[in-house]
Amino acid sequence: MxxxxxxxxxxxxxxxxxxxxxxxxxxxxxxxxxxxxxxxxxxxxxxxxxxxxxxxxxxxxxxxxxxxxxxxxxxxxxxxxxxxxxxxxxxxxxxxxxxxxxxxxxxxxxxxxxxxxxxxxxxxxxxxxxxxxxxxxxxxxxxxxxxxxxxxxxxxxxxxxxxxxxxxxxxxxxxxxxxxxxxxxxxxxxxxxxxxxxxxxxxxxxxxxxxxxxxxxxxxxxxxxxxxxxxxxxxxxxxxxxxxxGLISRYATVPILEIVTDGPLTHIPVHVRQVDPTHYEVDATTLATLPIDPRQILSVNRRNSDLDAILTQLFSEEAPKR
Amino acid sequence: MFKIYRVLVTQSLAETMTYRVTTVLTALFGILFYVIELITGGVYFSFTPTIYGWSFLDYLNLITTANLISYGYQFLFVAAHEDLTDQILSGNLDYSLLRPVNSYWFHACYRVDFPSLVTLLLTGIIEGVILARLHPTPLNLLLYLVAVIVGIAFVFTLNQIMVTLAFWVDGLTALNGLPEDLMSASARPAKIYPRVIQQLFLWVIPSLAITNVPAQFGHNRPTWLLLWTTLVTGLLLVISYVEWQRGLLKYVSAN
Amino acid sequence: MKYWVTCQNALMTTLAYRGNLFLHLLTTAINVLVTIFMWLAVYNFSGRSDIAGIRPNQMVLYLIVVNVLALIFSAEPIFKFSGLVRSGNLSVVLMRPINYFIQSFWDYLGRAIPYLFVYGLATAIVSPVFHRGLLYGLSSFLLMVITYGMFFLLVTAISLCTFWLVQVWPLRPVLSALFLLLGGQAFPLQVLPPAFSWLIYNPFSLAGNQLTLLLLGKLSLRQVATAGSWAMLWTVVTLALLKLTWHRGIRSYEGVGS
Structure with a gap:
């Protein structure tokens, strides 16, 4: 080396x-x-x-x-x-x-x-x-x-x-x-x-x-x-x-998925919360599969998985000690 | 180093060519300035043929030599000093610290001012005519040239010292005009000043000596003062170099 | 009163850069001394006790007053304007809902306030100007104001050169040289042969030579009126020049950095 x-x-x-x-x-x-x-x-x-x-x-x-x-x-x-x-x-x-x-x-x-x-x-x-x-x-x-x-x-x-x-x-x-x-x-x-x-x-x-x-x-x-x-x-x-x-996985610990669908869901499963007619939040802590029909999903994002969001959080948390 | 200087001179020329009008006007202004000096001298000498033994021709020799020194400095260094002031004030020296060249000389020689070359040459021709009428001996003529070169170096160091002060004091732009004021005040026969002022500016800050010494060689009155001005100029050069090094450290820590 | 703020800021700038203020005064002092010594040498070697009716002590007084007076006539607007053109910031300034020239005038005035203050005090207390009756006092005051405005316009007109000139630094010594010669800083224009007497009505002389003579109580009411008329004439000329060059200049202005 x-x-x-x-x-x-x-x-x-x-x-x-x-x-x-x-x-x-x-x-x-x-x-x-x-x-x-x-x-x-x-x-x-x-x-x-x-x-x-x-x-x-x-x-x-x-x-x-x-x-x-x-x-x-x-x-x-x-x-x-x-x-x-x-x-x-x-x-x-x-x-x-x-x-x-x-x-x-x-x-x-x-x-x-x-x-x-x-x-x-x-x-x-x-x-x-x-x-x-x-x-x-x-x-x-x-x-x-x-x-x-x-x-x-x-x-x-x-x-x-x-x-x-x-x-x-x-x-x-x-x-x-x-x-x-x-x-x-x-x-x-x-x-x-x-x-x-x-x-x-x-x-x-x-x-x-x-x-x-x-x-x-x-x-x-x-x-x-x-x-x-x-x-x-x-x-x-x-x-x-x-x-x-590594940075993302270390700080994006909250397992909440943000899902966008092509239209309102007829039935809202357990662990799913409706934000508006096409936006849903899934608490994935205990789930192995998505409780929503994949054909209706436009996008899935893990909340807090975006580098910008993580950094914003990081920079605001670590207050300077003087 | 020589190759780099050649590139810098070429670039200065290219910039000059981009702004031809500026070049012409700058040259005209330079000439105008000299003419005004001439007229003022003419007014003085319209009331008396000599002042402290200086005839009008001797006086012309003095102010032309002073202008020669001043235009020599302007041609070789003034544009670089203007640029350097900007660079220091805007905190743009980082790249200079990162290049494998001597930053002192790089910035001192960064640009030559071609418009001033026109006035420099014209003044040179006029001085040639004056010298032809004053008949200096070959040795005196040689020492005249040496004295002029020492003079340019002296004006350079004064300005370099002032410009570099911008590392410590900001907003003191009037400081940069001080050497110019000093030199234009020195473009007079030393003897018109009271003894104290004479001694101060012949020996301590020898600006009067810088202009009077070559003029004296011109009309065959050689003087040992030349040795002194050379020595002081050398010393100022060292001071300005040390100041530059210190200034860079200061620049770096205030970054 | 947006312009008043400009004026205040300019005064603050002058005071904040008191180092520059001091150096300016030092420069002036040096120039005055050089000229005084040169003239004393001329008096000494010519063997005369007066030149063009001026005795050595009067000459010294004249030279001091004219050089101090020159301080209120600065060429700063030229360099300010040049900076705007060079950096391309002129576009930004032109978009603001103010008249650049009016703002520039208040800036000019604000910067000169310390000098104007001294000048005003000197005029009011020492000089005989305001002890010669109301009419004389009033016309003198008017002359000062007109001359001041005229000079600002002149400098502004010159500043428009920067549309075509990249570096304006050579203007600085030239302007000071013009003031030195035409403004009567190097010598009172009165020592020139009579053939040159018309020179005293050039704008630099109106600002330097004539105002100095006014301050020293050497101008008759008639001469004040003549000087005032000339100042007004120059005002008109520079205004016309400004209008003419401004439009041409703006067109050739490249909008650098946009």
Missing amino acids: SSPIISIDHANFSYVTFTKQSGFSGAWHDLFHRQKSTVAAVQDISLQVNRGEILGLLGANGAGKTTLIKLMTGILPANTGDVRLFTDQVPFRKQPAFLQRIGVMLSQKSQLAWDLPALDTLVLLREIYHIPHDQFNNWLAFLTKELAVTPQLHVPVRKLSLGQRIKFELICALIHRPEILFLDEPTIGIDVSSQANIYRFLKQLNHDTQMTIILTSHNTKDIEALAQRVAVVNHGKKIFEGTTT
């Missing part, structure tokens, strides 16, 4: 914020006394990722996902604990050889030059990462074809749609063929077909090149579509680690 490509051991990170008061007197007050508070963004997190894995980091806004990504990529140093990539690299040291092996895409931040075509930024990255010309051209042709943005390569970035821009951000992160790809909220704000395109491409990439992919999202679709394993972070702490189905 080879050693993990990413290994985080009891990492902690906290930062200091200043609270600003509103209004005139508030501004006056801030002039002399600024109120400091320490926020623990990552608390005692341990995590290991193997080569070729796709790991999803789930969490609400401000849960610490992005901070975790920044610890792994070396943007931030861990206060305590240990973060290592490729067994011996400490990310924060930012050794050029290390930076050469990772690719990062941060949503909300852009590395594309606004007034120039994306190609220009990519050419700059070619020089920064010392990529041989022919290798660069072939790989770029492949990437733009797969992501369906070849015609946009020569269009100034400011004239691209958000989806096209995100795809080029992704290409920027991939242009030097990193071994680990970090994606922070990769599909935020883009349409469903672009999302599907990106998912398919990333899956194929992972399959073909064994590229390790770490992605954060609060969009559970991203995670369900891609991740083989998830870690759920809430208020800086890891509260779950495992597969998505």
Whole structure:
């Protein structure tokens, strides 16, 4: 068994914020006394990722996902604990050889030059990462074809749609063929077909090149579509680690089935409760089979089996202790 | 590093070409600014032939040299500094931390401002004409050029130090204009100022020396001050570099 | 009173960024000192005790007043507008049920309040303007108001350049240079040969040179009236210019980021 490509051991990170008061007197007050508070963004997190894995980091806004990504990529140093990539690299040291092996895409931040075509930024990255010309051209042709943005390569970035821009951000992160790809909220704000395109491409990439992919999202679709394993972070702490189905089966414990029928049932069996003429709830605790004629059923859902619902519940339950 | 710089210069040129009108106007504004300086100088010297031993031609040499330094800085660094200020204030430096290049030089050389090249060249030609009439010796001419280059480096470090301050103080945009004010205030013969001010800006923050020294070489009055300005510029360069490293740490922890 | 809120916010901004306020004053002080020292050197070496009827101490006073006065005439609307155009946020602003220019004026006014306050105090207490009878006081006040409005419109008209200009930073030194030369900050325009006397009616001079002379009590009622008429003329011209360029500009505006 080879050693993990990413290994985080009891990492902690906290930062200091200043609270600003509103209004005139508030501004006056801030002039002399600024109120400091320490926020623990990552608390005692341990995590290991193997080569070729796709790991999803789930969490609400401000849960610490992005901070975790920044610890792994070396943007931030861990206060305590240990973060290592490729067994011996400490990310924060930012050794050029290390930076050469990772690719990062941060949503909300852009590395594309606004007034120039994306190609220009990519050419700059070619020089920064010392990529041989022919290798660069072939790989770029492949990437733009797969992501369906070849015609946009020569269009100034400011004239691209958000989806096209995100795809080029992704290409920027991939242009030097990193071994680990970090994606922070990769599909935020883009349409469903672009999302599907990106998912398919990333899956194929992972399959073909064994590229390790770490992605954060609060969009559970991203995670369900891609991740083989998830870690759920809430208020800086890891509260779950495992597969998505594992997550569902662990938290979707209430065995209530929600059934939609094509019309009202003539007879309502025991254990079945009518919500409205075509919606029924079945308490399946003691049942081995469904007490409703399958021919009448349009859909069956286990309540609480939806990832979103589970996460909503999880995030609201685990209140922070301060 | 050189290859990267070539790409950056090419990109700057591409951006300039996208906005040709801007380029033309910027160049025109630069010239206008210089003409206004000329007129002001003309007004001063319409009342007296010399001021502290500086004739109108010497004075022209001084302000043209000061402009040469200022346009040199603008051509090489001002667009990069503008961009850097934006990047720091909008918290968009994360990618710079992730690339295997020296982020200080990358951001300092991120863009060159081609419109300023036009004014730089024009000022250069005018200065050439002035120097031809002042007849500096070859050695003085060489040292004149050295002094101008030191001057550009000096203005660069001052601005770099100010721009990087944005890591700690936000909303203090007027700070970025300070080096420019200082340099335009320094485009005068040092002797017009009271002794204290002279000493301060010749020796402590040698902005007066930066403009006066090359001008003096131009009209064959060499000075050892050049050594001092070179030394101070080197020191400021180191300070700005350390400040940058500190700033990145601060950026990271306030993320 | 939605515009009043804008004005208040602008004042708050100026006060909140008191560092900028301080630096602005410092910059002004530096510029004044440079000019004063240069002029004193000119007086010294020319051997004259007056230039165009102005003695050294009067020159110093003039230079201080004109430079402080320049503080209330800021070019900030240009950079604000440029920011809106560059970011594409102009589309958002235009959708709001307010007139951008009126809002911009209140913003402009709000930012200048600390300077206006000082200026007002100086005018009321130190300067002889309001001790020369009602008519003179009233016309002086009118001149100040018209000139202030005129200058705002001028700056706004210039700000429309941003539709065609990507970077407006070169405008900043140019405007200050124009104010320096045409506004009479570097020297009173009166020292120029008589052939250039018409220059005193350019908009920068009306704002700088003429208002300074007014404050120093050097303008007769007739001169106040002349300056006022010119200010009004410039107001009309800039308004026309604004109307003309605005429509063309909006058409060339790409709606970046939409």
